[in-house]
Amino acid sequence: MKTKINEILKKYPQAQRDSLIPLLQDVQEDIGYLSEEAIALIGGYLNIPTSKIYGVATFYNQFRFEPKGKYHVMVCRGTACHVLGSLTVLEAIQSKLKIKAGQTSRDGLFSIEEVACIGACGLAPVLNINGEFHAKVTAEQIDEIIETYRKREE
Amino acid sequence: MNINIEVNGKMITAKKGETILSAINRKGISVPTLCYMKDFVPTGACRMCVVEVEGRPNLITACSYPVEEGLRIKTHSPRVVNARKTIIELLLSNHPDDCLYCERNKNCELQTLAEQYNVRERRISGAKNLYKVDQSSASIYRDPAKCILCGRCVRVCEEVEQVTAIDFVGRGNKTIINSAFNKGLNVSSCVNCGQCIMVCPTGALHEIDHVEKVLSAINSNKYVVVQHAPSISVSIAEEFGLKPGTDVAGVMTAALRKIGFKKVFDTSFSADLTIMEESAELIQRIQTGGVLPMFTSCCPAWVKYVEEFRPDMIKNLSSCKSPQQMLGAVIKSYFAEIEGIDRENIYSVSIMPCTAKKFESQREEMTQKGVADIDAVLTTRELVKLIKMYDIDLVNIEPEVTDTPLGTRSSAGKLFGNSGGVMEAALRTAYYKLTGEELKNYKIDEIRGDDKRKELKVSVAGLNLGVAVVSGLTNAEELLKEIEAGRSDIQFIEVMTCPGGCVAGGGQPITFDAKRVKARMKSIYDIDKVDSIKASHQNPEIKEIYEKYFKEPNSEKSHHLLHTHYQKRNVLK
Numbered sequence: 199m200k201t202k203i204n205e206i207l208k209k210y211p212q213a214q215r216d217s218l219i220p221l222l223q224d225v226q227e228d229i230g231y232l233s234e235e236a237i238a239l240i241g242g243y244l245n246i247p248t249s250k251i252y253g254v255a256t257f258y259n260q261f262r263f264e265p266k267g268k269y270h271v272m273v274c275r276g277t278a279c280h281v282l283g284s285l286t287v288l289e290a291i292q293s294k295l296k297i298k299a300g301q302t303s304r305d306g307l308f309s310i311e312e313v314a315c316i317g318a319c320g321l322a323p324v325l326n327i328n329g330e331f332h333a334k335v336t337a338e339q340i341d342e343i344i345e346t347y348r349k350r351e352e
Numbered sequence: 353m354n355i356n357i358e359v360n361g362k363m364i365t366a367k368k369g370e371t372i373l374s375a376i377n378r379k380g381i382s383v384p385t386l387c388y389m390k391d392f393v394p395t396g397a398c399r400m401c402v403v404e405v406e407g408r409p410n411l412i413t414a415c416s417y418p419v420e421e422g423l424r425i426k427t428h429s430p431r432v433v434n435a436r437k438t439i440i441e442l443l444l445s446n447h448p449d450d451c452l453y454c455e456r457n458k459n460c461e462l463q464t465l466a467e468q469y470n471v472r473e474r475r476i477s478g479a480k481n482l483y484k485v486d487q488s489s490a491s492i493y494r495d496p497a498k499c500i501l502c503g504r505c506v507r508v509c510e511e512v513e514q515v516t517a518i519d520f521v522g523r524g525n526k527t528i529i530n531s532a533f534n535k536g537l538n539v540s541s542c543v544n545c546g547q548c549i550m551v552c553p554t555g556a557l558h559e560i561d562h563v564e565k566v567l568s569a570i571n572s573n574k575y576v577v578v579q580h581a582p583s584i585s586v587s588i589a590e591e592f593g594l595k596p597g598t599d600v601a602g603v604m605t606a607a608l609r610k611i612g613f614k615k616v617f618d619t620s621f622s623a624d625l626t627i628m629e630e631s632a633e634l635i636q637r638i639q640t641g642g643v644l645p646m647f648t649s650c651c652p653a654w655v656k657y658v659e660e661f662r663p664d665m666i667k668n669l670s671s672c673k674s675p676q677q678m679l680g681a682v683i684k685s686y687f688a689e690i691e692g693i694d695r696e697n698i699y700s701v702s703i704m705p706c707t708a709k710k711f712e713s714q715r716e717e718m719t720q721k722g723v724a725d726i727d728a729v730l731t732t733r734e735l736v737k738l739i740k741m742y743d744i745d746l747v748n749i750e751p752e753v754t755d756t757p758l759g760t761r762s763s764a765g766k767l768f769g770n771s772g773g774v775m776e777a778a779l780r781t782a783y784y785k786l787t788g789e790e791l792k793n794y795k796i797d798e799i800r801g802d803d804k805r806k807e808l809k810v811s812v813a814g815l816n817l818g819v820a821v822v823s824g825l826t827n828a829e830e831l832l833k834e835i836e837a838g839r840s841d842i843q844f845i846e847v848m849t850c851p852g853g854c855v856a857g858g859g860q861p862i863t864f865d866a867k868r869v870k871a872r873m874k875s876i877y878d879i880d881k882v883d884s885i886k887a888s889h890q891n892p893e894i895k896e897i898y899e900k901y902f903k904e905p906n907s908e909k910s911h912h913l914l915h916t917h918y919q920k921r922n923v924l925k
Binding site for chain 1: 517518520521522541
């Protein structure tokens, strides 16, 4: 992983503090999340303390600090979805998987991400799991949806 | 250039470029502040200092707004007072209701403001933040539930100490001050200096409590002894209604005996011991081509900083233990032998102006055969608690003298409490060792006072010596960069992490009054002025301990007990 990150850093010669967010995005794009090692390496490169980078990264929803699960559940929390009950959907998923948004289940199968508007308001509330859309989802359907993915692993 | 502004109907003159807050404060008008810190760039985050300016639709923050000609300001109009009160109510809306049990009860800025603005009910009720307290550190306890996110700790850590162990994490109402990856201070780059505690307006930050374990030791069959650091006797007086800076060494010794400590020793004695060892080490390094510049190693926060951020410079640190640990080692060896006490039965307490000393006492290197040399470290604040708990009247009890041996000090040892003091004491003894004569009138003005960086060039017995004194790790880092860039005219550097030295340490009574720190500093200089033993090598007990025990500085025995080694630390930094 270290070499991967160093490869990315090479793309930013003479980088200053203002390169921080693009760098974080590139690293996440490449390895899927921001690991401690990655943040320490970026910090060393830009001369920014890790606590500051962590502070910046946690400000934005887009960054995650755990590897993604095999099935990455994106829950739309945009306005339309919210109005139609995406919060209860999110809560149902969290309690089903026993993890919070931003986390990954212990078996590595599932991870949850809260996203701002996906742009499919007509389908609200909407889920996106590894590119597959689930439209007009209710909390009651969550059990079934998750189980179908689980069955694929059996 | 002067600027005229009108404040509450009266004209006042302000200086161009200054803020409204600084202009009105100079005229004795004050407004409440929370996030504001003197000498720091204002952030205007808390909005407590808002004032009403005629012609402006919004209230503006006095701390960050520069004065302009003709401003008409109201500092306490009903609108302003109402805004401030609402801010306080909002801060209290998710604040724990446990003032009675809070470390900072009666000494809390939030509590004071709530009282001042007559907040008498919980008008706004917000969801409580359920955060875990972080007590992973050996020195510092953090309770994020009490944090009001003013950011003062973050700024001190970054701007004064250049450690930046903590920052704002998360966003909106989920924001919390935390270390990287919320991992806990013990694995962060925190050096335990406690300057964050000194600026915290609430009870969100305080030291890890050692009072309870000291009390249970006193009430056990252990032989409990205590040592007090040079700056303690000039710092506690102010907590008992005495003039800041009053030296209460005698009554403090009496109080410690009343509390139940069997022996009261003076860390200034082991400061003298440190000087004997450190000056010998310095002379040896200079004469034998050793690693220079040599850094003092009395400050455990500085030592940890070097281990974390400057591992390549560990070799520059003096191998001497700090005075606390030297005395700790001597108590459980020399003292135990002459008194015939089993060293495992001794419970050794130290009173320090410092939170990092708690960490230092728990370092692996500071144990002998699995027994720690220092069992508990109380801060100045914790000593104040203990004295109050035992209802000791510090004003009316008779002063007593410290125990011997290990209780007599030179005034050079006392100087350790001030930035520059270690250097001054070391130079006095080094001068004597190199020339065989005493330094004329002892006082070295160039390295005194509360400047954060002082330098001096001296020529002793044909030896040209450059010395530097810095306090605050940002200033230390600056000097290290110069040395890295090739500066070679400095052979000896004293570093103290807290700005101004131990008199402003992270374990001292919490105050924002710079005059108090100055008074403590002056008091130490005054003691030095009148004392008869002015240099460490003149201390009769030091002579005695070398005759009877260590033989000479840097001897095998002293290396075993008084010197240590350091380790590179891999932390998230």
